[in-house]
Each structure stands twice: as C-alpha cells, then as structure tokens.
Amino acid sequence: MTTGRVRYSARTHVGLKRPVNEDSILALPDEELWLVSDGMGGHDAGDYASRLIADLVATIEPGLLPSDRMHALRALIQKAHGIIQETAVERGVETIGATVVSLMLADGHFVALWAGDSRLYRLRDGAIQMLSRDHSLVAELVEAGHISWDEAERLPQSNAITRAVGVGDELVLDKVRGDAQPGDRFLLCSDGLTKYATFAMLEKVLREAPIETISDRLVQIALDGGGADNISVIVVDIG
Template sequence: MYAKPEQPLRKSSAITHTGLVRKVNEDAILSRPELDLWAISDGMGGHVAGDFASHTVVQALQLLANDLEPVDVMRKARQALYQAHNEIKAEATRRSLGTIGATAVLLALSQTKFLCLWVGDSRLYRYRDGEIEIISSDHSVVGELVEQGYLTWKEAENHPQSNQITRAVGVNDVLEIDKRRGEIRSGDRFLLCSDGLSKYANERVLLRYLSERPIETVSNDLLQFALDAGASDNVSVIVVEV
C-alpha cells in the first residue's frame, strides 16, 4: 500500500498567561501542528464561567482526529465551534449563570491556503514582506465603527466601549462565525492573540517582533512585552511560521 509522504510540521510557538491583575486565566489555547490547526479562546462571564467557556471551545477542537485532511480539518473545526456553542449555552442554563461565552480565533493551513474562523475580538494577523495585516475584524462595538470608517484602530484603542464585544461562542441563539481564506507564501508568519496582547501592542510593535524575533521565542517575547506594559488581562499568543 502506498503511504502518503509526511510533510514536515510547520514551526510555531504558543503561550498563555494569567497576567498581572487577574487571579484566573480565562484564556485557553490550542496548538496542533500535526493538523496545521491553532486557536485561541478568551472566556467571558466571570472566573469559573469564563474559564469553562474558553476551555469548552478548545476541548471541542482538541477532539478532532489526528489523521484528517486539510479540507476536513476546516470543515470539522467549524462544526466544533457550533458544538461548543451549544454546550456553553446548556451549561449556563443548567447552572443559572446568565450569559457566559468566549471569543474564538482559529487558523487552519493547507499546503497553499489559510482559513481563519473567528467570533469576538481575539485576532489573527499576518506578517508578510515587511508588512503586517489584520486578517480578522473585531466583533465589537468599536470594531464595527472601524469597519464602517468612523474610527481608526488607534482611536478605537481608547474608546470607552473598546471592551464591549458583539459576538461570542455560547451567546445568542444562533452562532455567527466569520471566515476569511487566502493564499500563503513561504516566509509568512501568522499571529493569533487575545486582547490581553492587542490592547498594548500596536501594529508597529507587532511588526518589529514578528520581523526580528526567532520563531522559538517570539511568543514569549510578545508575552513579556504585555507583562512589561502592565498585563491587566490574561494574555495568549501563538505565532505560526510558513
């Protein structure tokens, strides 16, 4: 029987940290280079509830089989988000917790393309040829104002509603997931992060770190940047190199 040759695993680094103020880490991260799949989820709803929500999202993705083809990874990852949505809603009802939920940003790669799925304000960036681009767009009050041209991202950072998201896994009857596909090139770097990093690191900072730091340390280096800036929230960082 002919065995399909194995492709070398893409290099990546990933880290999550409670930060300097919060007592509980409500972020959860997924790094599955064997599937070319990475994700970050940021819980909301208070300590135990937020932690449960983000880990439910990541656990649903963690249960994907190891031998999936890229097209199946992309399809089943979307199904996993819907599954997590229903589980979070059911648990909130069972425990009378009110509204709980989690953001989710997911990167899946094939040999030539990427897929980003996201809900909420955790982000995916791409570094390419000396420039950085936000692939996702925040599902937040200020994110929508930026998309409509009323604010710049720099202005949005200091807006009084900067932390108010408009979509989350586990919230509302129907889960709306946005997606973006595109081509990948050798040398691309993708950054997934929770808002514990993006609230401190602007595009100029991210460009410097993604262009200068080795893949083995860049996630830790970005975490340290957030810690040095005060890290009032949980911080999660994943960097993937093509």
C-alpha cells in the first residue's frame, strides 16, 4: 500500500506446523506506525497477548506530534503489559506474553521500540543492518563476539527470550532512533522468518524485490525452510 511518501507491504502466515497463528501485525500508515508481535504461552494465550498489544496500539490518538506519538506508543505497550499480567493471574497460567517490535516515522527520522526477539532491519544503499538487538540467551553470545546472529539461530536455545510484554514485574522497552533517508527500506519481522533467513538472504530479497511482492517472497523463504513457526513481516519503503 502507498500513503504519501511511504509505501509498505505486510503479511502474517500461520506456517506449516502450528494450528494457530500467535503472531499479530498492525499497520497505521496515516500515523506512520507499524508493529509486529509474536505471542508466547500457547493457544488462547500467545494469540491473545499479541492481539491485545496490536489492538491497544491501534487506539493511539491520531494526529499527535512525533514526541507525543512516541510516548503514547510506549504507554500503550506498557498498558498491554499490565493487562496481560492480570490475565495470567486470573487464568492461573504461569506465562502469557508476547514480543513486540514497532517502527514510527516522523520528519525524516525513525524511532523503534521493542522487547523480545522480533526484529527490525534497515536496507540502505544495498546493505542490510539489524537495528534491534534480541533479548535472548543466545544474544549474549553474539554481543560477546563468540558467534554471529545467523549462527545463533541454529542453537537449540535460540527460542529462549529474556524479555517480553506481559512477563516480569517491569517491562523495559529498548529504543533505537535515527534518520530515515529516501530509498531506505525497513523490515519488521517475527522469528518465524529469521529462523530460516540469513542476513545474506534477507539482504538479497530486500535489495531486489518490489514492494508489491516482497512480503510474499519473505514468507515463502520461511515456508520453504520448513515453516515450523508463525511468520510475520512488514516492509516499509521511504519514498
């Protein structure tokens, strides 16, 4: 879809193994805001958590100034954190939660908030950069320089995340911000894609695929790789 100077493509897929899609995606192009959330806790829990996050963020007041919009986004994710915790207590469930990664554009800049291992990438001048950093056990090995992100995906504990919305007393959302230049292409995705797509694979598709087909191309990579998890992608082009 196209809105002003920004074009985007979004798709979520249940994959080939899971009975329920516990991922949720949200596109608010008029507010220049996009979000991917990956639920955890099983059917009737993970899908609830991710959908709650997306639904709450969808209520953001339109037309806010950029700084107010960012604060509102953070507040709505924090609100979801509290509601999910309360729901887990009511249901007598130990863990209900969801990852989240969000992208907001304003005045030639971007800001992203995230928790968990859903990711944000940027393609600029044909080169890919991972802008987020996973909150996971294997991320510590990557940050220490022992392994690459691609190698981390192949480790048995790659799914063990250390931070999520709804999990733990306090939710700390990480933030990254920077400039958004014409020609930049952003990718938000759940780990259902990155389990199967290396940096080189992502870079190639992001460099070559038109916005009209890129989400299908990315989802197909995960399906061809086995599709053992739900798959969610949003690609945002800066015109």
